[in-house]
Amino acid sequence: MFMKYIEVFNRDLNTSLKHENKDADAFRLQVDLILKSLVERLNANKKAIVIGAGKMKDFSATFFVRSFDEVVLTDIDMLSVNEAVNNLEISEKDKKKITKIRIEYTGFEKNAFFQDFKERIVNCRTFEKIDQVINSKLDGLENYRFLKEYENSGDLIYMSPIYTQLVYNQVLRECSILRESGYPEHMIKYIENIMLDKMVHVIDRFNDNIIKTLNDDGYLLVISDVLQLDKNSNFYLRVKNGIRSHEVMEEIYSAYKEKHGIGIGDYGLLNLDEKLKSYLSRWLIWPFDGSTSFVVKLKIYKKELNR
Numbered sequence: 001m002f003m004k005y006i007e008v009f010n011r012d013l014n015t016s017l018k019h020e021n022k023d024a025d026a027f028r029l030q031v032d033l034i035l036k037s038l039v040e041r042l043n044a045n046k047k048a049i050v051i052g053a054g055k056m057k058d059f060s061a062t063f064f065v066r067s068f069d070e071v072v073l074t075d076i077d078m079l080s081v082n083e084a085v086n087n088l089e090i091s092e093k094d095k096k097k098i099t100k101i102r103i104e105y106t107g108f109e110k111n112a113f114f115q116d117f118k119e120r121i122v123n124c125r126t127f128e129k130i131d132q133v134i135n136s137k138l139d140g141l142e143n144y145r146f147l148k149e150y151e152n153s154g155d156l157i158y159m160s161p162i163y164t165q166l167v168y169n170q171v172l173r174e175c176s177i178l179r180e181s182g183y184p185e186h187m188i189k190y191i192e193n194i195m196l197d198k199m200v201h202v203i204d205r206f207n208d209n210i211i212k213t214l215n216d217d218g219y220l221l222v223i224s225d226v227l228q229l230d231k232n233s234n235f236y237l238r239v240k241n242g243i244r245s246h247e248v249m250e251e252i253y254s255a256y257k258e259k260h261g262i263g264i265g266d267y268g269l270l271n272l273d274e275k276l277k278s279y280l281s282r283w284l285i286w287p288f289d290g291s292t293s294f295v296v297k298l299k300i301y302k303k304e305l306n307r
Helices: 005-015 022-039 061-067 078-086 117-122 127-137 168-180 185-213 234-242 246-260 264-275
Strands: 047-051 070-075 098-102 154-159 214-230 277-287 292-302
Touching (some): 022 061, 022 277, 022 292, 078 098, 185 214, 214 234
Parallel strands (some): 047 154
16 A cells, blocks of 8 residues: 555655654643633533644644543554644543544645646646546545534634645645756746645635534634744844743734735635634734744634524
8 A cells, every 4th residue: 555645755754753842842831821721711611622733833732631531642644643642641541531543634635636747737738638537536525524523613623834834835746856857947837836826725615624623612722833943043033032922923914915925824824814713813823843933823712603
């Protein structure tokens, strides 16, 4: 059986997460404090669902296990999830609260999108042919569902920084291989642009799936990576100095957005803003590795009934 393309890509990504340092600990502590405060608001503590669990470096999994009757950990890379669960210092009784579910969140795996993507694209010599290949690979995904068995059941849903991991970076990697093979640059740019447009529908569908899983009294906590920072840059220092002030960070973000436009991480939150009521918004620095950090926005949402 061939290794699944999207799973391998995400496993490589999870393997690259090595931020075991005081900055990572500080980030996790901030998230845990917000989670603790949020859990105290819940009407019920039956079920917590984690979207994009991975190696669970951005939150304390033990907190979830001690606060809920069931903790559902979802990801496409179950190797990383299993490894993280095995390393938890919790009792066997608490480990039995954990349910692990492998999910590919976009439906691209179901449609084998990447399986022969390059091979089919290489034979395309017109934009129309590219459109035909891409549309055939996306056929039927408008109704893609995941976590159907957990519909309307999540008291708390926690979403890791995942929007930017939803297939587009893999598309870019496929395009870079096409570029190395000598495929025309203007055709590659067309693919990158059209797939970026398609991400609007991917994220909209993904968010709808998450919302269907949330119960009417439940809360959704989302962390989205919005800006990538080079730790040696002046921009990083500016962000680091301003991160504690929401007002200052909103100004920095507005100026950045005006210059560069909105990214996938931004769009994920904007899309949720249209569907749910926002209760809290915080800016944090998420340490990725020795040279790179991300500015992330943490938001808490709730369903607006009778909307």
